[in-house]
Amino acid sequence: MAMDMTPRWGLPLLFAGQAQKELFHNESLTRIDMLLHGRAESADLTEAPAGPSIGQCWIVGAGASGAWAGREDAVACWTEGGWRFVPAAAGLTLWVADRGHAMHHDGTAWQAGSCRADGLYVDDVRVVGERLGAIGDPSGGSVVDAQGRAAIVAILDILRRHGLIAS
Numbered sequence: 001m002a003m004d005m006t007p008r009w010g011l012p013l014l015f016a017g018q019a020q021k022e023l024f025h026n027e028s029l030t031r032i033d034m035l036l037h038g039r040a041e042s043a044d045l046t047e048a049p050a051g052p053s054i055g056q057c058w059i060v061g062a063g064a065s066g067a068w069a070g071r072e073d074a075v076a077c078w079t080e081g082g083w084r085f086v087p088a089a090a091g092l093t094l095w096v097a098d099r100g101h102a103m104h105h106d107g108t109a110w111q112a113g114s115c116r117a118d119g120l121y122v123d124d125v126r127v128v129g130e131r132l133g134a135i136g137d138p139s140g141g142s143v144v145d146a147q148g149r150a151a152i153v154a155i156l157d158i159l160r161r162h163g164l165i166a167s
Contacts, residue, residue, distance in 0.1 A: 008089055009035065031086055034077040038094040043103055043110060052078035059094065059103065059110055060085075073110060134166040 005012050011031055012024040034057055041049075043059035048067040057077040060068045067083055068076055074085045075094065090107030102113035114121045120128040135156055138149045159165045 009086060030077075030079055030084060034075055034084065034086055035092065038075065038092075040075065040094045040096045040103075042098045043096050044098070048076070048083065054078060054080060057094070059088075059096065073105070128164065131163070131166055 003013065004015075009031055011028040014021050014024055018024070033055070038057060040057050040059045044061050045058055046061040046064045046068070049058070055077070057075055060071045060074050060076050062072050064070070064072050071085050073088045075088065075092075077084045077086075088105040088110065090105060093102050093104040093113070095101075096103050099112070101116040103110045104113060105111070112121065112124060119126045119130060137156065138152050156165070160167045
């Protein structure tokens with residue numbers, strides 16, 4: 001049995017002898033335009049915004065209503081023909097404008113990206129923040145703490161080489 005759409009994104013396929021192929025082709029291009037290097041205005045709306053511009057997209061929030069009812073987690077894009085929806089699939093990544101960082105779908109839900117303007121996140125916990133000012137090398141003390149100072153200097157050297165602190 002022949003498939004009539006692609007397995008991941010449901011892009012309509014063309015067949016020999018098919019009437020109005022341009023409709024199927026244009027639908028595929030519209031979906032590709034929504035997803036390829038995609039940008040969503042927000043991932044928090046539950047109702048379609050008033051007066052969207054053609055090409056603007058949103059990630060539909062939980063508890064959606066109105067024109068978006070039953071489309072939670074889908075990508076909604078306003079087109080010349082009205083709302084188009086593409087269900088999210090594992091691996092889909094979109095830049096979310098009002099959050100200032102990317103979000104990706106893990107196959108179950110949308111997750112915030114790990115690289116954000118204010119640092120690097122792991123499991124939504126910031127583990128590396130903005131670069132701070134330089135830390136001076138230890139000085140003073142006596143011979144007894146020479147090994148401690150040497151260890152601190154080595155740690156600081158590694159942190160500087162990795163760019164985690166300024167030189």
